[in-house]
Amino acid sequence: MKILVCVKQVPDMESRFRPDAAGVWYAETDLAFRVNEYDEYAIEQAVLLKEQLGGEPEITLLSVGPDRVVEAIKKGLAMGADRAVHVRDPAAHLKDPFQIASIIAAYAKGEGFDVIFTGMQSLDRGSTQVGVAVAEALGYPCATTVVAFEYADGTVTVKRELEGGVKGTVRLKTPALVTCQLGLNQPRYPTLPNIMKAKKKEVAVIPVEQLLQEEARLVLAQFSAPAKKGGGVVLEGEVADQVDRLIGILKDKTAVLR
Amino acid sequence: MKVLLVGESRDGKLLEYSYELFGFASQLGAETAMVLIGNDAALPSYGGTVYLADAGKYGEYNPDLHKRLVQAAVEREKPDYVVFMHTSYGWDLAPRVAALLKAPQVSEVVALAEGGFERPCCSQKMRQVVRPVGGPVVLTLQGGAFPALVPGGAPLKQTLEVAGEGRTEFLGYEAAVRKGVDLTRAEIIVSAGRGVGKKENLPVIAELAKVLGGEVGASRPVVDSGWMEAGAQVGVTGQTVSPKLYVACGISGAIQHLAGMKKSGFIVAINKDKDAPIGEVADVLVVADVMQFVPALTAKLAK
Ligand SMILES: Cc1cc2nc3c(=O)[nH]c(=O)nc-3n(C[C@H](O)[C@H](O)[C@H](O)COP(=O)(O)OP(=O)(O)OC[C@H]3O[C@@H](n4cnc5c(N)ncnc54)[C@H](O)[C@@H]3O)c2cc1C
Ligand SMILES: Nc1ncnc2c1ncn2[C@@H]1O[C@H](COP(=O)(O)O)[C@@H](O)[C@H]1O
Numbered sequence: 001m002k003i004l005v006c007v008k009q010v011p012d013m014e015s016r017f018r019p020d021a022a023g024v025w026y027a028e029t030d031l032a033f034r035v036n037e038y039d040e041y042a043i044e045q046a047v048l049l050k051e052q053l054g055g056e057p058e059i060t061l062l063s064v065g066p067d068r069v070v071e072a073i074k075k076g077l078a079m080g081a082d083r084a085v086h087v088r089d090p091a092a093h094l095k096d097p098f099q100i101a102s103i104i105a106a107y108a109k110g111e112g113f114d115v116i117f118t119g120m121q122s123l124d125r126g127s128t129q130v131g132v133a134v135a136e137a138l139g140y141p142c143a144t145t146v147v148a149f150e151y152a153d154g155t156v157t158v159k160r161e162l163e164g165g166v167k168g169t170v171r172l173k174t175p176a177l178v179t180c181q182l183g184l185n186q187p188r189y190p191t192l193p194n195i196m197k198a199k200k201k202e203v204a205v206i207p208v209e210q211l212l213q214e215e216a217r218l219v220l221a222q223f224s225a226p227a228k229k230g231g232g233v234v235l236e237g238e239v240a241d242q243v244d245r246l247i248g249i250l251k252d253k254t255a256v257l258r
Numbered sequence: 259m260k261v262l263l264v265g266e267s268r269d270g271k272l273l274e275y276s277y278e279l280f281g282f283a284s285q286l287g288a289e290t291a292m293v294l295i296g297n298d299a300a301l302p303s304y305g306g307t308v309y310l311a312d313a314g315k316y317g318e319y320n321p322d323l324h325k326r327l328v329q330a331a332v333e334r335e336k337p338d339y340v341v342f343m344h345t346s347y348g349w350d351l352a353p354r355v356a357a358l359l360k361a362p363q364v365s366e367v368v369a370l371a372e373g374g375f376e377r378p379c380c381s382q383k384m385r386q387v388v389r390p391v392g393g394p395v396v397l398t399l400q401g402g403a404f405p406a407l408v409p410g411g412a413p414l415k416q417t418l419e420v421a422g423e424g425r426t427e428f429l430g431y432e433a434a435v436r437k438g439v440d441l442t443r444a445e446i447i448v449s450a451g452r453g454v455g456k457k458e459n460l461p462v463i464a465e466l467a468k469v470l471g472g473e474v475g476a477s478r479p480v481v482d483s484g485w486m487e488a489g490a491q492v493g494v495t496g497q498t499v500s501p502k503l504y505v506a507c508g509i510s511g512a513i514q515h516l517a518g519m520k521k522s523g524f525i526v527a528i529n530k531d532k533d534a535p536i537g538e539v540a541d542v543l544v545v546a547d548v549m550q551f552v553p554a555l556t557a558k559l560a561k
Contacts, residue, residue, distance in 0.1 A: 013381040013510065014531050026380065097363070098356070120349075123381050127365045128349040128398075129356075136357035141322070141425035144350040157429075160319075162268075162346045165434030165488075165495045168319055171427040183482035215391075217362030221374050222387035225533075232537060235544045242544050243554050246526065249542055254524045256446055256470065256503045257559075 001057035002111065005046045005081060006104055006118040006130070008036045009065055009072035013123055017225075024220035025093045026124075035072045038119025040079075040187040041180040045149050046117050047080035048185060052151065058082050060113075064103050065092045070203065077198035078190030084201065089208035096218040097125070101133030106211040108138060115156065116177040120145050131179035142177040143170045147184050259288040262337035264328060265308075266347050267296035268318060269431070275343055276302060277406035282341060282399055284407055285370060293331035293418070295324055305411020309334070311418040319347075322424035325354040330418050332359065337394055344398035352398050362390035368403040382513055382535040401494075401517065438489030439473050446472025446503045449492055449519075450480050453508020453529065453548055457485040462552050463507055469559045475499065475519075477509045493518035508548045511536025528552065 011017075011031040020027040035043075043061070050057045061076040061084040063069045073084045087103055089095070095103070108116065116138075118131035128144075135142030147167065148159035154174050159167040161181050190198070233249065235242045250257045263279035265272060272294070280302075283290045291307040294300065295316055301308055309331040316323045328351070332340060340355060342348035344366045356363040369376040374389035375397065441447055448467040450460055460474075467474045475497075476490040492499055494514045504522035509515060511527070511534055519525070520539045527540035528548050537543045544551055 011380070013383065016533060017380050017384050024386075026384070097353075097365075125379055126381070127363075128344075129353045129363055129365060132350065132353035133357060136354055143426060145346050159432070160346065160350075161495060162431075163273075163494055165436075165491075166268075167432040167434075169429040169432065170319065171429060172425065182478060186483075217391050218364065219374075219389045219391060220386060221389050222371075222385075223379075224385055225383075226378075226385045226535075226538070228538075232540045233542045234532065234537070235542060235546075236532070239546060239550050239554050242546055242551060243558050246542060246544060246555065247558060250503070250524075250526075253541070254503055256524075 001114045003046045003057050003059045004108055004113040004116045005042050005061050007039045007061050007063045007072055007076055008122045009033045009069040010036045010122055010124040019223045024223050033068055035075050036119050036122050038180055041184040042117035042119050043076045043079050044185045044187040049151055064089055064100055066090045074198055077201045078195045079188055084203045086203055086205045087208055088205055096216045097127040097129035098133055098217050099214050101130045102214045103211045104134045105137035114174045118179050120179040120181050135177040140175050140177045141172045144179040145181045146178045147181050260337040261288040261290055261339040261341055262335050263292045264342045265292050265294035267300040270297055270299055272300040272302055275401055277408050278404050279341055280409050281407040282404040291335050293328055301413050304409045304413055308413040309416050309418045317428050319428045320424040321351055321354055324351055325358055326420045327418050328355050329358050340394055340396045342398045344400050348398045352396050356396040361394050361396050363396040364388055365398045366400045367397050368400045435488050438487045441473055441475055441497045441499045444473040444501050446470045447475045447499055447501045448472055448505040449475035450507050451477040451509030452479040466552050466556045469556050477515050506536055509536055510534050
């Protein structure tokens, strides 16, 4: 069995975001990058499937992006993936979800992956499109927002999470793609020996031009902070003082404190 | 300008938020039609054309057939926009329809903008404007961004049919697990988020809830990590609450969390990040470390 996991590297969401020189996306200076949270669930599920099948499947990670994404790839390899493909694209942030999906599909086309895992969304763009678009391009059936995953004899059975905490159970035949939702599993922390082992694993580099034929269908026009609508009070400063001011406001504005 | 709205039904009923689609269409000032995979009982209160496909025949979840049914309606209607809600149904189906139509897709639209559509990014902390190239354009709308509008009237029903089978087999729904306290009745809720740091810190949150006479809630990661029971989760996939006072401790304010608590009477957020999106709904944002501020507040209130 061959498994593919699509991994995006994204900034830490607690960062302060500022527009780049073109004013259409964030500037990367001072940002710390990490593996997209949803993709950690995807990597973990791939490794769990490999373990279930006695280590037989080969797991390939794929990430499209500039050189920094190698750090995300290394983490995935240390979690248990076997090899990786870095589609090098310094301008990946300007590609639309359809183009990113086309790049991934162009790579996956001849490879005969049985199961493809992606995150349900990326934390920075959050388009929730790339996984489904890859499945459509490859002609794979696909289930999204998956919170439970089982595999047996060429059949994947998943639970999709719906609004209100309701779940829908869906069965697909492989080859298939699933997009992973929060809480699907508990992503493991790479151990030191596995981090060492990961250093020896193959990372193939492919320039994006080799895989991308499609024109963008979306143009980025602007990036900015949302207009502040709330007239909320912001309390900064010393803790003791913040406590007194908050209690004062609660006494004034609510009936919960006597 | 013409829009085709994709309604949503579950268990034979129209999902209420489908009316937000009409709210969007009216902001756009567009002519509308709807497509719905459902049944007569799920038809919207709307006097225009509804392309109806029988969910008894095509299933409520069968993306291979649903995308072709939407495509069939697109061929009859020739819309400029095909519009879904950004829900588990919408974000699943919209990219498939976009692929079939070779159309651009803008996800989770929150507003119309000069030359494009505004949507959130960076976990709701920022906004971007994107401009689609070519058409028709597929959109999904963030829940609550466009106020619902019930047009009223009896639909002009047009039946849709497609041949073939889907590749996914839908085996049924499973109800939400509801254990523990019913937060919907609580007057005061103190909720713990990932910013609380670790399970061992949770008693600090519980103590504040206790001195205030309230209950303890949680954001999703706190539940997913097994720090608290699933019943405590507030948000779209948890409980929807509206206490008199909601205290969010170390919660960033993701839209899925806000959906469950933004109707609270008074909202206090404690967050070390002054730009956290929870600030958008908070009446008071305390910029502080939860583990320093919360015990100090509890101590003062206990006096
Ligand atoms: C389909 C779907 C459904 C979902 N349903 C839900 C739902 O029902 N409920 C829900 O909650 N989420 C839900 N989510 C997840 C949601 O998108 C967010 O991931 C989640 O709400 C984030 O939880 P959080 O705010 O606790 O964590 P984070 O987003 O990680 O935020 C932690 C916050 O704590 C702050 N912080 C960190 N350390 C400290 C400190 N020491 N002191 C003070 N502040 C600190 C940080 O600045 C940050 O703002 C859903 C997601 C999807 C895709
Ligand atoms: N640049 C990328 N490289 C590899 N995978 C990606 C990339 N962008 C998105 N993905 C995958 O697609 C999922 C959905 O992303 P998005 O459509 O941007 O919300 C992510 O969780 C990843 O698994």
